[in-house]
Amino acid sequence: MAELPVAKTLKEKAFETIKTNIVDGVWEGGTFLSEKALSELLQMSKTPIRSALDRLEMMGLVKLSPNQGVIVQEVSLKKILEIYELRLALETFAARRLTGKLDQRFFDRLDDNLERQARAIEREDIAEYVNWDREFHETIVAALDNEEYTEAMSRLQDKFVMVVRTTFMKNKSRLWSSREEHLRIRDALAGDDAPLAERLVASHIEYVKTIML
Incomplete structure (x- = not known):
């Protein structure tokens, strides 16, 4: 052991x-x-x-x-951005479908995740934060209760752990703003404004693309 x-x-x-x-x-x-x-x-x-x-x-x-x-392997910026488009489509779809339909158990898990994100940021533990960031997004998609979507999300996240971590290493101040965006997404999912939740998710994902261009 x-x-x-x-x-x-x-x-x-x-x-x-x-x-x-x-x-x-x-x-x-x-x-x-x-x-x-x-x-x-x-x-x-x-x-x-x-x-x-x-x-x-x-x-x-x-x-x-x-x-x-x-x-x-060659990993081009074009390839990375193409996969971001897939993630954008999947996560905005999830936000649109799930807003106002999630139970307390889901939000308990998301709130626990958000607390762990905060503790990781306080320690400036980027590797740990990225892990909780990944779980946050995967938890939302998993709530669709569709195995194909869940597996697709996992594969996409595998490819972007590197990208997200590199972004945070270059700009640690982004950690808190990233978490704040997660909080707004969480609150939107708990409400009844699906277009708002969708816009917040889209903005959150598009930010990394902007940083890379």
């Missing part, structure tokens, strides 16, 4: 380090990296590295080759 936290920490460290090097352009698209090279660079065994590579492949950032190496 005592070894589990260590393993998780190593997996997370491997994931963050490899992802950062890709996002920052240290390893450009087409770069080939072997597990051995990554193991030497990160000073850890191949097990946490393989776990990190699996996650990165799911996000579309790398492609694992048959000989257990990894090829960095």
Whole structure:
């Protein structure tokens, strides 16, 4: 039991380090990296590295080759913005359908999430905040009670954890404003003005696109 936290920490460290090097352009698209090279660079065994590579492949950032190496995939701004359009369509649809129809259990969960967001911001723990940000949005879509929508949202969020985290790292003041937008979305969902809830969700998502352009 005592070894589990260590393993998780190593997996997370491997994931963050490899992802950062890709996002920052240290390893450009087409770069080939072997597990051995990554193991030497990160000073850890191949097990946490393989776990990190699996996650990165799911996000579309790398492609694992048959000989257990990894090829960095090209991730263009155009591709990222295209996926944002999908997220915009999905989340605004959810807001439109759900406003005024959610029970107290849903709002209890959302309120708990918002409290955890605040604590993460107070500690300036960007990684934790991004996790709660992800859960906030996934909780709303999950309330549609449609497995296809829930799975689609999860896949989209996998691709944008990197983008959102990078945005917050560059602008920490955005953390509080992001949470304030979440609060307004929460209150709108509890009301009866579906167009308002839809507009708030759209504005929240569009902001990151504006930052990236």
